[in-house]
Amino acid sequence: MHNKLKQSALLGKVRNVAAGIGFMSVVAITTAAGAITLNPDLREAVFFSEPVQALFAKQIDMLSDGSANAEMTQTNVSSPSESTDVGNGLGRNLVPIKFNAIDPSRPLSAGQRQIAQYLAKRYRVSQDAVESIVKLAYKVGRDEKIDPTLILAIVGVESSYNPFAASSVGAKGLMQVMPKIHKDKFEELSPGDWSALNPEMNMRVGAQIIKEYTRRTGSVKSALRWYVGAAVSGSDGGYPEKVLGLKAILDARFKQGRLVAQSRSSDKVSAAELKSRDS
Known part of the structure; x- marks a missing residue:
C-alpha cells in the first residue's frame, strides 16, 4: 500500500x-x-530568412513546373465538411489546375530578365520566384490588355513580392486584392474554386480592377488613387507616384535589356561577316 x-x-x-x-x-x-x-525589423528578418525564402520560391515555382497538378488532385473536396473557404481565400486549393499555365520552357526575354534581376535585388526575394512572377505578369498583361510593368509595379508597392501577404483590412496576395469586395471577379474566373492567395488569380483580378478604374476615371494615375482607396478616404499618401515611379524604373530596365541584347546580336553578326570575308 x-x-x-x-x-x-x-x-x-x-x-x-x-x-x-x-x-x-x-x-x-x-x-x-x-x-x-x-517588431517590423524582426518580422522582416524572419520573412527574408533562408528557410522562408526557400519555401516562398518553392510555392511560386509550383506555377511553372506543373508540380501542383498531383496536389490539386488530392485536394478535391468530397464533402461539405471539407469544403474550401473560397470567400476568404483560405482554402487548401491555392493553385487550381486551370491556372497552372506558365510555360517553364519559355525563357525570359533580355528585357524581362533585367526587370527580374532588379526586383529580386530591390525586394530581397529569390531570383527564381521573381522570374516566375515576371512571366506571370506578362502573361496576364497580354490576356487582360494591361501594361505588365504597371502590374509588376503595383505588386512591388503593395506586397513587396510576397504572394502570401495579408493586411489588417483583409487585402490579400501579390496585388493586395480585397476578396470580399471583388468576389464576383474571382467567381467569374473560376466558379466555386478560387483563392485570393493564388498568384495568377490574384494578379488577374488586380489587373481587371485597375483596368476598370482606368476606364472609369480616364487616367492610370486616377485609377491608382481609386485602387488604394483614396476615392473613399480622400488621401492617397503618394501611392500613384510610388507605383508610377517604380514602373518608370522597370520600363527603363526593360529597354536597357533589349538594347544590350540587340548590341550583342549585332556584334555576333559582324563577327560572322568578318569570318566569312576572311575565308
Missing part, C-alpha cells in the same frame, strides 16, 4: 512537470509570435 502511494505521488509529479513544460512551450510560442508581429 505504501509503495502504491509513493508510485501515485511520483506519477503526479511527472504529470505536473509535463503540464508545466507544455504551458511554458505555449508561453514561449505566444511570446515569439507577439514579438514577430510587433
